[in-house]
Amino acid sequence: MTTTETTVACTECEAPVRIEADALAGEILACGSCGAELELVQLTPARLQLAPEVEEDWGE
């Protein structure tokens, strides 16, 4: 979990993406500008990458 809210540039369009203070590594965030789905792969420092496509065996 991060301690304070921060922003990181979208990997697709470089628009700022807000990372909430209670974010967890592995969360999926949507870029408010281009709509890309991004995975928060690291908290400190916050790092985003394009989220992987849903795989065949994913589910509940």
Next chain:
Amino acid sequence: MKVGILQSRIRIEEKLIVRELESRGVELVPIPVEREVFRLGGAADGGRDWAALDVVLERCVSHSRALSALRMLETLGVPCVNAWKVGEVCGDKLATNLALVAAGVPVPAARVAFTPESALAAIEELGYPAVIKPAVGSWGRLLARVNDRDAAEAVLEHKATLGTYHHSIFYVQEHVEKGGRDLRVFVVGDEAICAIERRSDHWITNTARGAVASKRELDDELVAISLAAARAVGGGIVAIDLFETPAGYLVNEVNYTMEFRNSIEPTGVDIPAKIVDFVLAVGEGRELSALPAPPRAAAGVPS
């Protein structure tokens, strides 16, 4: 207490569970399954000291990774919720059906065939419409309701030609007229904690496909069949999906890494708290119920 969380994507469910665990003052140990290297010899092999974990809660979005990780962790002596065996049964519709039938739990009629020709014969035996499902899959994906022979032949040919070998294990189920809804009962240990109805204009009534959840009152019959289904697959924390028919309830599927974001508000039940209660009890080695408990000892892979 040290609680490991086997995780990949962090959904709303995982955040709610983490918050609940943090409120109980336990030490959380995230296990990101996609970045972890599992050393099969454990600590003696220079890997993590898995034995230091009191319990691991499995919350992976990937069935295959969850299943392999659970198998390794249990073999290394870590109690897991849910147990590997539960994942193995619930993650495969064929295995689920066999377990439910063996336990006398009512299910929709189903057939399995291994070629398009025999699958077509199975469909025609069940009658149209029929439903073709992948044995492994979730969120209502790759389901096909076939209304006639033309559609059946097309779907079967596509599966055999374009799919991996898994798609040539043709799992065919009777189409159950369910009145635009199905039911989901959440079972934790030996308690049916709440239930929802999932309604949709589409014949697929998964909330992942847009169905809307509302509270369903539990009745004695619904509780009994749900607990029987939970026991049949090995117990733990499971979501039982059912159809309500004039002849009674039928268990369609059992989910072992259940999503519940849309079910807390309508039911008023704190599902994350119930999950955490169970996980901590397993971690403390407490006997919660008559249901089979996850193995604690490093006694090899459960059979």
